[in-house]
Amino acid sequence: MKLIGPFKQVITLANLPLRGKLSDEQLEVIVDGGIIVDNNNIDQVGNFECLKSENQNIEIEHIPDEQIVLPAFVDSHTHICFGGNRANDFAMRNAGKTYLEIAESGGGIWSSVQHTRNSSEEELLKTLLERINILISIGITTIEIKSGYGLDLENELKMLRIIKKAQSQTLATLVPTCLSAHLKPRDFEGDNKAYLDYILADILPIVKKENLASRVDIFIEKSAFQPEESKEFLFKTKDLGFEITVHADQFTAGSSRIAVEVGAKSADHLEATVDSDIEFLAKSDTVATALPGASLGLGEKFTPARKLLDAGAILAIASDWNPGSAPMGNLLTQASILATYEKLSTAEVLAGMTFRSAYALGLEDRGRLEGGMKADFVTYKTDNFQNVLYNQGTLKAENTYINGQKA
Numbered sequence: 119m120k121l122i123g124p125f126k127q128v129i130t131l132a133n134l135p136l137r138g139k140l141s142d143e144q145l146e147v148i149v150d151g152g153i154i155v156d157n158n159n160i161d162q163v164g165n166f167e168c169l170k171s172e173n174q175n176i177e178i179e180h181i182p183d184e185q186i187v188l189p190a191f192v193d194s195h196t197h198i199c200f201g202g203n204r205a206n207d208f209a210m211r212n213a214g215k216t217y218l219e220i221a222e223s224g225g226g227i228w229s230s231v232q233h234t235r236n237s238s239e240e241e242l243l244k245t246l247l248e249r250i251n252i253l254i255s256i257g258i259t260t261i262e263i264k265s266g267y268g269l270d271l272e273n274e275l276k277m278l279r280i281i282k283k284a285q286s287q288t289l290a291t292l293v294p295t296c297l298s299a300h301l302k303p304r305d306f307e308g309d310n311k312a313y314l315d316y317i318l319a320d321i322l323p324i325v326k327k328e329n330l331a332s333r334v335d336i337f338i339e340k341s342a343f344q345p346e347e348s349k350e351f352l353f354k355t356k357d358l359g360f361e362i363t364v365h366a367d368q369f370t371a372g373s374s375r376i377a378v379e380v381g382a383k384s385a386d387h388l389e390a391t392v393d394s395d396i397e398f399l400a401k402s403d404t405v406a407t408a409l410p411g412a413s414l415g416l417g418e419k420f421t422p423a424r425k426l427l428d429a430g431a432i433l434a435i436a437s438d439w440n441p442g443s444a445p446m447g448n449l450l451t452q453a454s455i456l457a458t459y460e461k462l463s464t465a466e467v468l469a470g471m472t473f474r475s476a477y478a479l480g481l482e483d484r485g486r487l488e489g490g491m492k493a494d495f496v497t498y499k500t501d502n503f504q505n506v507l508y509n510q511g512t513l514k515a516e517n518t519y520i521n522g523q524k525a
Contacts, residue, residue: 119176121152121176121178122153122519125187127147127502128148128186129146129187130147130148132486136474137432141465151166152166153493185500188506189468189472189473189485189487190484190519192258192473193260194478197266198440202237204230204441225442227300246281253449254520257515259525260290260475260481263293266297275325278325278331282294302342310344314348317351352376352382361480369418371392372395378404383478388422391426396422399429403432405477406433408421411443411446411449423435424460433474434478435471473485493521497519498515
């Protein structure tokens, strides 16, 4: 066992509810605190001197400066396995080009598909690990990673196998998701239904056999897959034993209802969600995941996070790091800006990036600093935890701990 501290403040997030709004007065803040770690998990959290006196022969990792500590962050929606970039898309969009015009000129998701297909496994693994290390350096230790830039059997499996290989080379927890239903590829001969049947018959059985992912995602949108065909596809993926998440209500309302109806773990995006669907989501166990990076990248409105929380929904906040619509990848900056526009409390933002995001991934062993939880946490050199969001990502993490060890 090891005692780490003293910390000026330990923000535990203990005893906060899974759903609904939160006030900062609900936050447990332990002053001059410490954390005892045992076998990758947290054993105790409390006053440093008390823990030290109660465990006199314990190893101590002394924190020399004034620092605060938070649970490590969970990024529950990313697309960080990709080849190439789409800087030209961003420039064209800012110059007034529409999504369709960009796609017709060779940009959009299909551009990333071509770059990813043409990238070697070695190149994709190298860049994926570089992005994972960036996320670890900013306090993120659990990372969901989607396929979806392969869009055929060979290349979807290539992506998922690379994600699996990356897991063997990092201490971060990687959660792979099969997003073969990102959109119908241009080189597929057949309609949307035929392509979804191809995923079900040819791709998912191998994904399951090789244990490459236990989760399936689909993009329900006018430019991708339509509601009824998506709903049928999702029920069939559930029959195959996969968990479900959905790209929902990004530009068009309605698909978040499908996510709830099929029992999805989360409905992600929700920028176009209407009030009646907010109530529908709030009454379910489907997590509403805000992706402020996409709003910033596309110049679109934010997910109605305030309304979702007030209605009693489970709100997570993730980065959507991808080469097209959300290239920033800095979850803390995005969440801080979302908080400003949606009037979210510090407690709501921190919950949304920790235990509530973890719940969206089916991981309830992390996201809080309390006994029995995974010993993943992040420290900042400051005497006040409020400075973390106040500085909107410019206050850098001092250390990220995974399993109680500095990453």
